[in-house]
Amino acid sequence: MARDVPGSVVNSVRMLGLIVATSGVIAVLIWLLLDEVVLGWAEGNPSAQEILAQGGIDQLRDSPIVPGFVALAIVAFVGFGLLAMVLASFFLGGHGWTRLVLTATAGVGVLVGAVCIDAHLPAVFVVLSALIIIEGLVLSFFLWQRETTAYLRDV
Numbered sequence: 001m002a003r004d005v006p007g008s009v010v011n012s013v014r015m016l017g018l019i020v021a022t023s024g025v026i027a028v029l030i031w032l033l034l035d036e037v038v039l040g041w042a043e044g045n046p047s048a049q050e051i052l053a054q055g056g057i058d059q060l061r062d063s064p065i066v067p068g069f070v071a072l073a074i075v076a077f078v079g080f081g082l083l084a085m086v087l088a089s090f091f092l093g094g095h096g097w098t099r100l101v102l103t104a105t106a107g108v109g110v111l112v113g114a115v116c117i118d119a120h121l122p123a124v125f126v127v128l129s130a131l132i133i134i135e136g137l138v139l140s141f142f143l144w145q146r147e148t149t150a151y152l153r154d155v
């Protein structure tokens with residue numbers, strides 16, 4: 001006999017999916033707005049500023065000192081998406097340890113979002129970082145509801 005999954009568990013999984021979707025949007029925007037991301041990164045880097053002054057954004061973008069932002073964003077998105085799918089599956093299966101891991105994951109997302117807000121990035125990334133923070137807090141809220149606890153105990 002299949003058990004009913006409480007609303008807080010369903011909402012937790014929905015929030016996790018929303019966080020993954022927001023991460024995907026961020027990865028695509030990093031690719032689309034790469035020059036703005038590189039310029040934001042270069043703002044606090046004297047070596048990058050020197051290259052920028054000598055050869056402009058094209059030379060800076062091609063410089064080996066610039067991180068591979070697009071590759072990093074894609075790998076992070078794919079890795080996080082796969083991790084989220086596995087954790088959601090175990091969570092829906094009633095494994096209580098996943099609540100702790102998902103809470104820690106949400107906490108890391110909140111910290112990363114806070115760092116990104118102050119990283120001289122274009123405004124769209126600031127807005128998306130704030131959204132990731134809110135989504136992580138809402139996920140944590142749903143993870144620690146009484147009905148979630150009861151569901152995890154009963155399975």
